[in-house]
Amino acid sequence: MRILDCLKQEAITSELNATDKKGILEELAGTVADASGVNQDEMVRVLLEREHLGSTGIGGGIAIPHGKLRSLESLLVGFGRSRKGVDFEAIDGRPAKLFFLLLAPEDSSGDHLRMLARISRLLKDSTFKQRLLTASDQREIYTVIANEDHEF
Numbered sequence: 001m002r003i004l005d006c007l008k009q010e011a012i013t014s015e016l017n018a019t020d021k022k023g024i025l026e027e028l029a030g031t032v033a034d035a036s037g038v039n040q041d042e043m044v045r046v047l048l049e050r051e052h053l054g055s056t057g058i059g060g061g062i063a064i065p066h067g068k069l070r071s072l073e074s075l076l077v078g079f080g081r082s083r084k085g086v087d088f089e090a091i092d093g094r095p096a097k098l099f100f101l102l103l104a105p106e107d108s109s110g111d112h113l114r115m116l117a118r119i120s121r122l123l124k125d126s127t128f129k130q131r132l133l134t135a136s137d138q139r140e141i142y143t144v145i146a147n148e149d150h151e152f
Helices: 021-036 040-053 110-123 126-134 136-149
Strands: 007-013 057-059 067-071 076-086 095-106
Touching: 007 126, 007 136, 021 040, 021 095, 040 067, 040 095, 040 126, 067 076, 067 110, 076 126, 076 136, 095 110, 110 126, 126 136
Parallel strands: 007 076, 067 095
Antiparallel strands: 076 095
8 A cells, every 4th residue: 555545635734834743733634634524623632642642753853643533434644744843742852844644444453554654664765854845835745755655
């Protein structure tokens, strides 16, 4: 399964405005809700519940907030970027600038874990991260992800 199987261009925010973790989750969920029709409040609730278990800020300026929703039938991915960075309680203490949001059906485990692993592997590539940070707009971010997703 590829990221583009679950990510619509409309679910990408090229510049997040929020300045804290809750705001970032709300903003990302709003974009994904608009693109998918899934309830934003429900998304935010499960994402916050997951964050209470431990931060999804994985370090290196990256966070992968994720959760499971009963109402979903398939995986959903969203992406957001904050050039300023936001404290996401990452393991290295650095602010997060790149956010991949992942939502999965409540009964899924394999696909959810495979997608988390795929996103994590792609983000280990410093050139890919730099291209995401410097892309000019939503369309260019989508193209950067598409190119890397296709090659990997």
